[in-house]
Amino acid sequence: MEFINYLTPPGNEILNIIRSANFQVVENSSKCKNKSIFGWQESKIVIICTNNIIKHGQPHIYITETLLHEAVHVAQSCKGGSFHISKKLMPLPPEKLVDVKKSNSISSNSSTTEHEAYWMEDKPEKVKYVLNKFCF
Numbered sequence: 001m002e003f004i005n006y007l008t009p010p011g012n013e014i015l016n017i018i019r020s021a022n023f024q025v026v027e028n029s030s031k032c033k034n035k036s037i038f039g040w041q042e043s044k045i046v047i048i049c050t051n052n053i054i055k056h057g058q059p060h061i062y063i064t065e066t067l068l069h070e071a072v073h074v075a076q077s078c079k080g081g082s083f084h085i086s087k088k089l090m091p092l093p094p095e096k097l098v099d100v101k102k103s104n105s106i107s108s109n110s111s112t113t114e115h116e117a118y119w120m121e122d123k124p125e126k127v128k129y130v131l132n133k134f135c136f
Helices: 002-006 009-020 050-056 059-079 094-106 111-120 124-135
Strands: 024-027 039-042 045-048
Touching: 002 050, 002 059, 009 024, 009 059, 009 124, 039 059, 045 059, 050 059, 059 111, 059 124, 094 111, 111 124
Parallel strands: 024 045
Antiparallel strands: 039 045
């Protein structure tokens, strides 16, 4: 899997936690035909769209961020829904709020679960915490 070459050390650690929680991680599946998709989580599968991310640029940033984002969805899946964190406690910059809307338009996730994932995708310690709390 090519995406592993771009992961930061915390990204590698989170990948191992996802796998330990019995989730399969695949790369460039048919979901990735939609060029705007960087990652996807459904059932017990996490998809990383490495080719889409590389074409977008800065894969050394966006591949780890995408894995962390999808890892939040893994933890939400283990929990059975959102973490119920107030959006006031999870401020997002305007460009990420646009991303939340885009994600909601192509997935069945609620705006709350997407908001949580976008807020945590650059916070590996929080992602590790929710994975360990809800998946083990």
